[in-house]
Amino acid sequence: MTTHRFVPNSFHNVIGSLPSALHIADGDTVVTETLDAAGYDKHDINRISGPNPMNGPIFVEGAEPGDSLKVEILSMVPTRDTGFTRNMVASNVVDPQDVRTLPASERVIWKIDREALTTRLAEPVAGLEDFTLPLSPMIGCFGVAPSLGQAISTATSGEFGGNMDYRLLGPGTTVWFPISAPGALFFLGDCHAVQGDGEIVGTGIETTFEVTVRLSVGKKRIIWPRGETADDIFTIGNARPLDQALQHATSEMLRWLGSDYGLDKTAASHLLGQVVRYDVGNVFDPAYTMACRVSKSWLKRR
Amino acid sequence: MTTHRFVPNSFHNVIGSLPSALHIADGDTVVTETLDAAGYDKHDINRISGPNPMNGPIFVEGAEPGDSLKVEILSMVPTRDTGFTRNMVASNVVDPQDVRTLPASERVIWKIDREALTTRLAEPVAGLEDFTLPLSPMIGCFGVAPSLGQAISTATSGEFGGNMDYRLLGPGTTVWFPISAPGALFFLGDCHAVQGDGEIVGTGIETTFEVTVRLSVGKKRIIWPRGETADDIFTIGNARPLDQALQHATSEMLRWLGSDYGLDKTAASHLLGQVVRYDVGNVFDPAYTMACRVSKSWLKRR
Amino acid sequence: MTTHRFVPNSFHNVIGSLPSALHIADGDTVVTETLDAAGYDKHDINRISGPNPMNGPIFVEGAEPGDSLKVEILSMVPTRDTGFTRNMVASNVVDPQDVRTLPASERVIWKIDREALTTRLAEPVAGLEDFTLPLSPMIGCFGVAPSLGQAISTATSGEFGGNMDYRLLGPGTTVWFPISAPGALFFLGDCHAVQGDGEIVGTGIETTFEVTVRLSVGKKRIIWPRGETADDIFTIGNARPLDQALQHATSEMLRWLGSDYGLDKTAASHLLGQVVRYDVGNVFDPAYTMACRVSKSWLKRR
Amino acid sequence: MTTHRFVPNSFHNVIGSLPSALHIADGDTVVTETLDAAGYDKHDINRISGPNPMNGPIFVEGAEPGDSLKVEILSMVPTRDTGFTRNMVASNVVDPQDVRTLPASERVIWKIDREALTTRLAEPVAGLEDFTLPLSPMIGCFGVAPSLGQAISTATSGEFGGNMDYRLLGPGTTVWFPISAPGALFFLGDCHAVQGDGEIVGTGIETTFEVTVRLSVGKKRIIWPRGETADDIFTIGNARPLDQALQHATSEMLRWLGSDYGLDKTAASHLLGQVVRYDVGNVFDPAYTMACRVSKSWLKRR
Incomplete structure (x- = not known):
């Protein structure tokens, strides 16, 4: 089993049947650094616009349509001292008549303490003076090329995975995706330092990570992740x-x-x-x- | 503060502005024995048909429309050695095309061990031979008379409470309901020994309980429980x-x-x-x- | 077959098992004057608050649970020279992020020409100077007592009918409702001079009518209107x-x-x-x- | 203004940023023969598998992201004497508990009379012996390449158009789509001889057509068709x-x-x-x- 350090030359705003950027054997491990959801890297340099730029696709040898791709999330190490969120709940998670009561959403910076593994708002907010959160890293968006040669925006999700923003998709978790394209064509990105259920402000704490995953082919047909x-x-x-x-x-x-x-x-x-x-x-x-x-x-x- | 032992003469399949069955002071405690969801009592005698017969209504002095009713769930003691469930997930919680694959739902009995505070299927099911669950009592349906003099089936729910079937609504939890009628007119029943999220087989483990609640009037306007x-x-x-x-x-x-x-x-x-x-x-x-x-x-x- | 002129002493904001206000034979005709949705009569005098006050209930002899009530809408004659609407689409019919762009909804008066059978805004609105609509009367809310002795707000609807606001429910149309209570207990009110699909401003052109319906019992079991x-x-x-x-x-x-x-x-x-x-x-x-x-x-x- | 006769070499099951198959000027007319939804041509020869194979993409000169593509549907001439439907309503358009009552859906052939412009079931069905329908041609699936370089299955729809199956999208109708890719990249196919609202059996009467459309670029930004x-x-x-x-x-x-x-x-x-x-x-x-x-x-x- 080989460990590949994958440094993408380009990033993608879709998950689909694009030319593979890395070719690995079944069971290999990949270490790669992700951009944040807006396309900024660990040096806060913009590399591509959003939404949710992906590292990939990674072609896994032996993966065929009808198989499933096993993704073991081995580790997620934050690589930047800042993250960002939006600061207002989205208009679709409150009663329609209450939308008018919500101020416009703005982008806000969080400090990330990579030793203590905590995060807090860069500018204190009244009532949340002591609001320091332990990091709880997770992958917001990952998956494999969907069926029919489709290429689907990383703003959404489907049977192939995508932008699911589920809290349990972090280190120690194993995920299986249904494979529709030869090689599976795996993508990942959009990692969060912390996120509540629903991603109801439209973001988690969006930052950059070094992510390590092991990818293996399962000969089992599944429909959903x-x-x-x-x-x-x-x-x-x-x-x-x-x-x-x-x-x-x-x-x-x-x-x-x-x-x-x-x-x-x-x-x-x-x-x-x-x-x-x-x-x-x-x-x-x-x-x-x-x-x-x-x-x-x-x-x-x- | 008085403790009332409330033994209903009749039960109700609606929550609404019915004549009160008990009149208590603000802050009093009520102890009452509930029927199961199908209207059977602790002796397994049928007292009324379903759905979800309610004990009540209880008139709380000083409760006025615009107030909230504070309900402290002080204890829930199971009073029968059996409960029942349905044995098949409901047709609305699976993909529509999968409904045809589901056998018809049947009523199944569970044994309740009131000393060990556990429950298990009366007839073992293949693959679940060791499936013994700790009791986790909760009130499936309770609430106060809704607005406008409405009387609403205990099969559903609304701003006034009703059949919410939420796991955390058990002993040690306090709930507030928005009051729409003088005296609040509190109802409760439909208690479960255990229940997964969603009540997706259409029941929890439905049985009878002795429930103790303390009812107090809050002068705060709320909209939802x-x-x-x-x-x-x-x-x-x-x-x-x-x-x-x-x-x-x-x-x-x-x-x-x-x-x-x-x-x-x-x-x-x-x-x-x-x-x-x-x-x-x-x-x-x-x-x-x-x-x-x-x-x-x-x-x-x- | 008798024709009854029904002049209610009181009106109701629920449809339910209330004491009957009129007792008729199977096949009789009823003529009655309805209030507008806000409870104002043909003289613009407020008789009750909203929502949607009902005339009724009318007990139809021979009607039993499991039967259906046939309602022939024989005529609807407007009885007032004014109606009202809200002037802004509701927040739940536009994209959530667009709610902020909608001004607050206000009540607006329409003139009704009862000879020409047309209606127009009392105060002209820019761009709609020639907006004169032919009357297209319909009953917004009608139905029979629901099951279980329920009494349900006239702001909503269900199997029993209620506030359906469907354009075709006007003169010349026959409707059947599933009966759940002895005598059926028929209610009607909330008539509109005109209404687009969806009632998306929250009202049609709300006014008062003299409505004539013939009520007969059908021995057929139905579930929805x-x-x-x-x-x-x-x-x-x-x-x-x-x-x-x-x-x-x-x-x-x-x-x-x-x-x-x-x-x-x-x-x-x-x-x-x-x-x-x-x-x-x-x-x-x-x-x-x-x-x-x-x-x-x-x-x-x- | 030129008229192009477009004979595709290949067909597509996605609408997306694929290499253009035809290049036309703004305002040109295109005549093209479509396959049916399952990929069969006018000779009933299978050319590609489903869903909904598309002719295209057509690159329209001058079309830029932010513009809209005006599509005038000039004519639709049926080119085959048969069409097909499914013969059972879909499981998602009935109450979940009723799904079990529906027999499995099968493919059924319809005869198309291209002189009389009518269609009827090839094998009569009891109760529908005289069920002969006038043709009412419509385009089930058409649109332009979506944003971000996406390629989306022709089984679904979005802001870019796609499989909308709306009855009014036939001859004499003009449609505008929001353009996201240079040249707009227009696709069409999946034409129906007749279809009720909702396409609730999962098909209209699926057959082949010669379709004539005129394509022009509008400098107006729209969001939905x-x-x-x-x-x-x-x-x-x-x-x-x-x-x-x-x-x-x-x-x-x-x-x-x-x-x-x-x-x-x-x-x-x-x-x-x-x-x-x-x-x-x-x-x-x-x-x-x-x-x-x-x-x-x-x-x-x-």
Whole structure:
């Protein structure tokens, strides 16, 4: 297994069937430095405009349509002392009649303490004088080339992954994406130092990271992204409204519980009915994200 | 402060402006035994048909429209050795094309061990042989008479509360409801021994409880239900789609953070943007439920 | 068959199981004068506050739960020379980020010419100097007592009818409602001189009418309101989002085409697939309204 | 102005920034023969797999991002004696619990009489023995390359157009699309002989056409597709749920009424509030389509 240090020459605002920028073997590890969501690098130099510039695509040998790409997020190291957010909740997450009460959203800088692994607003805000947050790094946007040769904006998401902004997609988590193109064509970027559920101000704390991932090909057909942490397994649905994202995630979980955990629809229903957890990813983008999560303590892999 | 033991003569399938069954002073405590969601009591005798029969209404002296009713859930003691669930996920929580793959839903019995405070399926199901769950009691349906003299089915929910099926609504939690009728007219019932997010099989583990609540009048105007646990504060929105429930809950949280925690829209946006948690209540009923939750560790009450 | 002139002593802001104000035989005709949506009568005297005060309930002999109430709208005669509207599209019918661009909504008066049967703004608006509309009367809100003894605000709608605001619900149209309470308990009010699809400013041209309806009991079980004009049959679904309202209306049409027109699911799918029309009723209220409409030219009643 | 006969060598399942297949001047006319939605030509020979193969892209000289492409649909002549449909309503247009009652959907052939300009089922269906429909040709899927270099499946739609399946998009109608790529890069295909609202069986009557369009560059910035028939103007929103598609279409109509018809938000609200019509396009695809339509009889172009 080789470890590749991947330094992109160019970045992309779409996830799609573009010429590969790196060619790796199944199971190789990749270390790469990401830009922030607006296209600035660790030196705060603008490299490309937004949204969410991607490093990639990475061609994984042996990956074929119908397979799944296993992405182990091994580490995320912040590489800059600042991040940015928007400072106002988005107009689509409040009651329509309340939109008029919201001041215009502005860009705000956060300080990142890379030793203490904390972050705080650069300019204090009344009522939040002590608001210092531990870093909780996550990848906002990653995935593989979608079907039909499509190339889809990194502002949105779908079966192929994309801009899901789900908090659990950080170090220690493994994710699987359904492969539609030869080589899978993996992209990643848009990493966050911290983010609440929903990315409801339209950003997490957007900054640059050195990300290390291991990429492997699974010979299992899946439809929506799946993931695993130390404690849980989860599936992800991306759609609007959230109801539909929840349907996608639940249907995918039923398939997974059936094929890998020996639970038919009835057993899976008993399990999910009493222990399922739903987590909200992005509710800011064209497609919203919902995760369906189950504690591994209830599961026995066959 | 008096403690009332409330033994209803009749039960109700609506929450509304009905003649009060109990009259209490502001701050009094009420102990009452609830039926299960199908109208069976602790002796498994049917007392009324479903949905979700309510004990109540309880008239609280001094409660006026525009006030809020504070409900402290002091204890929930299971009173029966059995509960029931449905055994199949509902057709509205899977992809429409997958509905055909679901067997018909049936009623299934669970054993409740009231000493160990655990529950398990009465008839084992393949793959779930060791599926014994700790009890995690919660009130599925409670609230106060809605506005305009309405009387609304306990199968749904709204600003007045109702069938929200949110896991955190159990012992130790305090909830506030917006009062629309003199005396508030409080109802409760439909308690669950355990329930996953969403109540996606259409039930939790439905059984009977002895519930103890303390009811007090707050002179604060709220629009949607609010709550507090040992760790968190939360607001609740009830609507379809989930997107709209999320809007209601977020708007209510912005109002609360502004009035009680000294956070203007910008400060509240910074807080929510990076630390908010959204929890899914019911996604089975006509109105879905979403909670917007914030850890109290970030808050200073003014 | 008797014709009753019904002069209510009181009006209602809910549709529900209230004591009946008029008792009629199956097939009788009722003539009654309605208030406008804000509770003003034909003399512009306020009789009750809004929303949408109802005349009723009318008890129809022989009507039992499981039956349907046939309502023939025989005539609607305007009884006042003025109506009112709001003057701004609602915040929920534009893109959330555009809400800030909308001025606050105000109440505006329209002149009604009861000889010419036209209406125009009392105060001219730039760009609409010649905006004179022919009257196109319709009943905004009507229906029967819902199930379970519920009483539901006239600001919304459901299986029982209610505030549907659908343009075709005017003179010459027949509507059927599913009956849940003995006597059906029919209510009507909230009539409009004109209204575009969706009631997107939150009102039609709200005024008072003398309405004549004939009420008869049908021994057919239906789930959602159905209707018939000279040209078409239609079914109505009430829910949010519109997608769900459309599902209700389509499911009801499939049932109707099966039971009364001899079309199995395949034949009905061919018909609807190529000739169905969907009409938008209310998209302002808590529940939205969608009608599924088919030209009678394609149908042969069995 | 030149007329080009465009015979594609290849077809595309995406609309995006692909190499142009034809280069024309601003104002030129193009005549081209389309495949059916499944990729079969007028000789019933399969040329490519689905979904919805496109002829194009056509590069229009002078078209720049920020402009709009005017597409006049001059004629649509059917070129085959058969079309096909699915024979069952889609699972997403009925109530979820009703999905189980629907037989599996099958492909069915229709006969097309190109002299009489009518169509009927090749195999009669009970209850529809006389079901002969006049042809009402329309383009199901057309549009221009989307922003950011995206390439998007012809199974869906967006600001750039795409698979909108709106009945009024036929001969005599003019449509404008917002241009995001140099040359606009216009695609079209997926024509229907007839189609009901919503394309609720997942198809119209899918067949091949010779389509004639004139393409011109407008120096006006628009956000969503706009159109004009002999009688009406309309705007189109594409999104899920329908509520959001309606918001997009309404917001675009407000912009149009303001810029071209001298109606400020208040005047436009009065107009739309009383005369707007909403038409349902596709409710089968990932994005649904809603049109906001106004009769030209009420409008004076400035």
